[in-house]
Amino acid sequence: MTLSPAPYAGGVTEAAPFSSAELEHIRAQFPILRRDLHGHPLVYLDSAATAQKPSRVIEAEATFYWEANAAVHRGAHTLAGEATELYEDARGTVARFLAVNDDEVIFTSNATEGLNLIAYAIGNASLGRGGAAAAPYALREGDEIVVTELEHHANLIPWQELAARTGATLRYIPVDDSGAIDVDAATGVIGARTRILAVSHVSNVTGAHSPLETLVPLARAAGALVVLDACQSAPHLPLRPRELDVDVAVFSGHKLYGPTGIGVLYGRAELLNALPPFLTGGSMITTVTMEGAEYLPAPQRFEPGTPRIAQAIGLAEAIRFVDELGFDRIAATEHQLGARLLAGLAELPGIRVLGAGIDAPRVALASVVVDGVHAHDAGQVLDNVGIAARVGHHCAQPLHRRLGATASLRISAGVHTTADEIDQAVAAIAGVRHFFGLTGENA
Amino acid sequence: MSGLEQLYQQIIMDHSKSPHGYGLTEGDVTSHQRNPVCGDEVTLALRWSADGTRVEEVAWEGSGCSISQASASLFATLAAEDADAGNAWTPDDLQAFIDEFREALRSRGQIPLDEERFGDAAALSGVSKFVARVKCAMLAWVAAEDLLTRRAAEA
CATH class of the missing domain: 3.90.1150.10 (Aspartate Aminotransferase, domain 1)
Known part of the structure; x- marks a missing residue:
């Protein structure tokens, strides 16, 4: 052989x-x-x-707790400043890893949350939230969301739910008898009604690379958003969302030698700043009254509450580890x-x-x-x-x-x-x- | 015996290949249980005596790993043997078996199944050291418990 x-x-x-x-x-x-x-x-x-x-990831997370633990983006004491700097440095490390801008990197708890974040943000836009800026992303009856038959449940169920909430239709590109995405069938599924294509970069069952070189241009021709589940590719191949021409890419930290409890959502800046938030609360607002709130731009808009600081720092160390290899x-x-x-x-x-x-x-x-x-x-x-x-x-x-x-x-x-x-x-x-x-x- | 041989005793291998009590019929009141982790499935029925006080037969169908399927088969065998010996189970008897089985299976090898009471099904004692497999072995027994609970609620 x-x-x-x-x-x-x-x-x-x-x-x-x-x-x-x-x-x-x-x-x-x-x-x-x-x-x-x-x-x-x-x-x-x-x-x-x-x-x-690797030890250095475990140590990076522990060292933060030993030496620099504080809440980020609030408070004026020295520790708070150091913690904020470490957390934002971690974001910068992820941004360089993906070759994107810092403010296009959202920390989530895992890839599943990232996929739900984008699905819910689009769902909220479909309810009229986010005003005129978000309106182009709103879904309505007759619109179609396209996935493939080999998706992980995390890149399937959020879209089933989004379709159910908005009246859009979920369609899928079938796989052939071997389990490979049927590229010929894709042309019959992605079309004028397609608003979102959600596809994995590498299958978690077959390990196969998805034919993005065919699927993404079809989605682009239809004017659809492209959401990439990169969980299984991020540990193995360079992940360049812009080169791949995708609007959103998500991956989890724990599959990339990083801690559990941390994931990343990359989103094109214009998209992120146009969409309304998913989860809401502190750290993501400019002005709050008893009647309503105004939101910060990305990434803060999508990181309400105290973020996963130690985990983000651990993930950055994991990225340095694979980058050095x-x-x-x-x-x-x-x-x-x-x-x-x-x-x-x-x-x-x-x-x-x-x-x-x-x-x-x-x-x-x-x-x-x-x-x-x-x-x-x-x-x-x-x-x-x-x-x-x-x-x-x-x-x-x-x-x-x-x-x-x-x-x-x-x-x-x-x-x-x-x-x-x-x-x-x-x-x-x-x-x-x-x-x-x-x-x-x-x- | 290696750990693996403790888990897959010959009785278990035999029952998984040639299951007893397999086959449901129209009209059976069934409970469908599945292990979402691996897709094991068991659909089980308790067939009661005419007066409704005793379990005369346990019947089931399913698919999945050898532990889940052998456990259902051994459970059906145990019910049939006790019924043949004139000791068909009352609901309380059955609940006692389920409770003892669960206690042994969750004991991480500390509490073996009583061979006098469980017969060949006592071979499932070895599963208790394999925490990830306990759920497989419990599937049929949980189905029976579900049927008992539903029956009590309807009474």
């Missing part, structure tokens, strides 16, 4: 994969990797659910791991990998269905030898239903993953059917 020559992680990279010495150095920065599970060293292959945290080198390493994983799985009888063929661009992730064995049982066999992998529908029930599976077993790599760990996972999966008394090709 030769390694796939297909473009990987945003394009063929010239960079060298991490050497084994470099990988050892990276691994040493993740304290949890020293743990044993059931007498085996932990093999963590569930980074797509949540990434492990370099996305070109991360991509080169993960390309090899992904190809190795898929090649290994392709050799196994009774194993079906969800998604398009081995050559389709994807991150180092694969979801498998083991013939005759429920994913929960398969995952247990891996857990028994210290391998942490995800089992279930991965919050993508419609995609699993479409592919005739109730659940799957997902292997996903991170920057600390080694080729040996991938081999261990493949070997463990190879043993699953044997353990449950199923052998041979057609058992």
Whole structure:
């Protein structure tokens, strides 16, 4: 089996994969990797659910509490000033990471909140809130919101609800039998009535890159807003919302080696400053009377209340961590791991990998269905030898239903993953059917 | 026995492959339970004696992991064995079984199921060390409890 020559992680990279010495150095920065599970060293292959945290991220969050904790954007004492500066520095770090302006970066509690934020802001515009500035974004009966059939529930349900609240119609671009977005069908779904296209950058089930190069121009031609769920791409490929020509992009911090409780919403400045707020309260206003309030521009407009200060600081440290590793080198390493994983799985009888063929661009992730064995049982066999992998529908029930599976077993790599760990996972999966008394090709 | 073999004892493997009590019929009053995490599903019916005081049969259908399916099968087997021995369950008997089962399964391996009372279903004791799987094993039993609660509310 030769390694796939297909473009990987945003394009063929010239960079060298991490050497084994470099990988050892990276691994040493993740304290949890020293743990044993059931007498085996932990093999963590569930980074797509949540990434492990390097010490420096944990320390950055703790150091803030030890040395600089104070409420931000209020109070005049020295600590408050220092905390505010650290928090806004974190925003700046995210902005440079995305190559956007600072005031286009909203901190949320997670990606799900980011998607709800934009859906609710548009919903509020549809109720007439936000006045003339927001009116162009208002939805009404006859308008269409378009998603794809492979979306994570977080990029599906907020749009179902928005459609229900506004009278708009939710449509979806189907996937083909392999689980790849059906690009040909997209032209029949995205059209003059489309007002919003909400699509993931990388599927959390198949690991495939979405065909944004086709979908985004279709949405643009229709004059629709484009909302990108970048949760599964942000840890693996450079995320450049402007180059991708999307209006909104969301991702979660915890999948990017950062803390839980922090997410990011990027929005084009004109859009954010035109939309009415989602959550309301303190820290987001200019003037408040007993009758009403006037709102600050973004980002404050969308960050009411005391924000996630320590988490934002931890996320900024995580971004510096991946930035120092370099996305070109991360991509080169993960390309090899992904190809190795898929090649290994392709050799196994009774194993079906969800998604398009081995050559389709994807991150180092694969979801498998083991013939005759429920994913929960398969995952247990891996857990028994210290391998942490995800089992279930991965919050993508419609995609699993479409592919005739109730659940799957997902292997996903991170920057600390080694080729040996991938081999261990493949070997463990190879043993699953044997353990449950199923052998041979057609058992 | 390794941890994995404690969980997947031969009895459990056998019941998941050849389930007992499988098959619902028109008119069964059922409770549908699902584990949203992994999609395990069990739909279960209690078939009562003509006077409505005893459980003569537990019938079910479902899909999912071997633990959830074997547990439903073992539960149906236990009900059938007790009924055949002339000890068909009253609602209180059934509730007592459910309570004991839940207590054992939530005990993290501290409280084994009584083999005298639970028969082959006692093989499910091993599940209690696997916290993530307790919900799978409980599915059928929760369905039975739901039916008991609804029955009591209607009485």
